[in-house]
Amino acid sequence: MNIGQAARHSGLTAKMIRYYETIGLLAPAGRGANGYRRYGDKDLHQLAFIKRARDMGFSLDEVSRLLALWQDRQRASADVKALAEAHIDDLERKIAELVGLRDTLRELVGHCQGDERPDCPILRGLESGCCAGDHGADD
Amino acid sequence: MNIGQAARHSGLTAKMIRYYETIGLLAPAGRGANGYRRYGDKDLHQLAFIKRARDMGFSLDEVSRLLALWQDRQRASADVKALAEAHIDDLERKIAELVGLRDTLRELVGHCQGDERPDCPILRGLESGCCAGDHGADD
DNA sequence: CATTGACCTTGCCAGGGTGGCAAGGTCGAG
DNA sequence: CTCGACCTTGCCACCCTGGCAAGGTCAATG
Structure with missing residues (x-):
């Protein structure tokens, strides 16, 4: 799946996806023989996660931390809760x-x-x- | 009065005042023989107006329109009210x-x-x- | 096979509004 | 004269997104 499809599926734009990659929010996507970025189901899942976190008003920095927690199977839910509560306080x-x-x-x-x-x-x-x-x- | 004093009196920073001048929100300030900007009471009054309008959450663009109305002795208060109400709606x-x-x-x-x-x-x-x-x- | 059009790539510039830093001129006091 | 505080202009940074350019690639047409 190319970036355009991934964008449509996730609700982000291709531009945003590339940007998130450049700032290190996303790991560099795999590339096909033609140099196009390729996205699989796992990537789509992650993009959708980011989209929802952004929609909830989290900054990219906070999203980054949320992603790290999300992917950490050893995480303590207290850490996630703290992050969310801090954001509520901001709001x-x-x-x-x-x-x-x-x-x-x-x-x-x-x-x-x-x-x-x-x-x-x-x-x-x-x-x-x-x-x-x-x-x-x-x- | 130089820009530093004007900044301290108005609550803005010298940087902001210069910026407002470059974008045309403020008319270019008069200059002394040394090239320094000079500000008088009328200017201070205007700077304070801008400061308060910014504090109220008006964008620079809205401030610009408010300034124009403020300085227009023929204005209709309805115009000011409309601007303020639009801003309230935004809020x-x-x-x-x-x-x-x-x-x-x-x-x-x-x-x-x-x-x-x-x-x-x-x-x-x-x-x-x-x-x-x-x-x-x-x- | 050639062309077309949709898609992809990278890179640069824009915004709003402010802060920061550089390199230089100017002032007033010691 | 020298020093520090102030002024000048100019450029870069932030955050996040959109826009545009110049080029490569693909699939489907004619």
Whole structure:
């Protein structure tokens, strides 16, 4: 199976697969006589794993560690759990940050008439920082 | 006032200010006889505006439009409001996506013993996609 | 057999937004 | 004069993906 088929089966793109290979996330694929990369069932399985891990929001670095654990038959599930929990914490932080931003912005928007006149509390808020208090949203 | 002072006053870095100038977000600053950029009160005001808009999560492109509206005395507040509301929608989408990821992950983590044994529902979930259903979290 | 079109290969450039580092000019104080 | 702090420009890095180019390969047509 060539890279195009592997891509369609896994949901990744050929570009991503090649990239993952160059950065060492994937072991170099076997090559046919023509130089094309060849993928077998085991490879497809791994690509699908990566795709799902990416869809769950894990960074490539985290995916790399997940892959290592996945392939380690001696792994402790606690290690996987720790990785996942750390990621959940990341997500929580980001969510809290975005919610803070949204609420601040909603507050400003709620005070704005939204008509054809130039007066606008949103701009005033950005100007003076009066309404946009500290919600710790400094990335 | 040189760029360093302007940076400290606005909360931006000198690097950012120069970058904003190169991409046209800021008009080229005036220069002293030595070639150093010079910033006045009006410039500081603008830099602070940008800083706050960035802190609110607006992209540089959105900041650019906000700046234009800010400086347009004929603006309609409706335009500002529309921009802000679009940004709120963006935030809502991102929040929903992250919450979906978090919940899926929490579900998996909740089933994982987290001990020294290798058996791990998290990895099984990533392997087969059994627990990570469609929560529309495909960016 | 020749051509076509789909596929593969590698490599480079782009983005957004910031940090880092280099090599040089300039200022003010010791 | 010298030293350190500051300024200047320019390039490279990150993360991850897309796009485009120039070329090789394959299978199926005419």
